[in-house]
Amino acid sequence: MAGSPSSSVQAAREALAARLKNIRLDSGLKAREVADRAGWYPSKASRLENGTTPPSDADIRVWCTICGVPDEAPDLIAASRSAQNAYVEWKRLQRTGLRRLQESYVPLFERTRSFRVYCSNVVPGLLQTPEYATALLSKITAFRQAPDDVADAVAARVDRARVLRQGHHRFAFLVEEGVLRHRLGDAEVMAGQLGHLLSVMSLPAVSLGVVPFTASRDMWPLETFSIYDAEQAQVELLTAAVNVTAPSEIAQYVKAFERLSEVAVYGGTARALITDAVGALG
DSSP states (O other): OOSOTTHHHHHHHHHHHHHHHHHHHHHTOOHHHHHHHHTOOHHHHHHHHHTSSOOOHHHHHHHHHHTTOGGGHHHHHHHHHHHHHHEEEHHHHTTTOSHHHHHHTHHHHHHOSEEEEEESSSOOGGGOOHHHHHHHHHHHHHHHTOOOOHHHHHHHHHHHGGGGTSSSOEEEEEEEHHHHHOOSSOHHHHHHHHHHHHHHTTSTTEEEEEEOTTOOOSSOOOOOEEEETTTEEEEEOSSEEEEEOOHHHHHHHHHHHHHHHHHOBOHHHHHHHHHHHHHTTO
């Protein structure tokens, strides 16, 4: 997949900066004049126009008022908020712990009809057992030095998995075979998690595919991503969550998911890979 997952985020920020500059040019004012009238340091106007400093809502209102177009402020503020929410660092999302983050997904999950989830590193959250989720979220909490509310976060994660059995949803999960082998808990935890995968495969709304180590493929392993209907994709990076809403970029994730689906195995063959992973636990 060409380009960084955050490329649309940077493009949105640059577009907003360009709009601010064009508003200022149309007003006939110089950047220094805008800064003077706003009571800012002279360099702030240039930083806003160059996209090096993201504007606050107040900055946008002041800019538009000084340039004589206060009615344009609401649209610009909406665009700014969209850009800021597109690339969100985990430390910001998890500053109060992990429980609220788990709960924040519930409205999205409830309104989504078609889920497409690809995981190259861990079992998808909706398919995790409480024990596996505890092992994983404990590691995340320790690594990111977030407040420790793991027990509450696990309860919230398990609770939101009710969408697998309720409502009119369809789920297509793809995991790399390595996901079955990565030990995030002890043998008992992993055996329970792998057994749970065998169980959820029988749910009528769920399709689970495994991309084997031996697959002849033209799609390389990617970062974990989820596609919600055709309206949004979320990509999980080490440091941030990237929310993709540009149709052209969502289309790339859909294409990648379809390519990976073509080399995945399902049904009995997928069950055999999971069973082999259980046997390898010793």
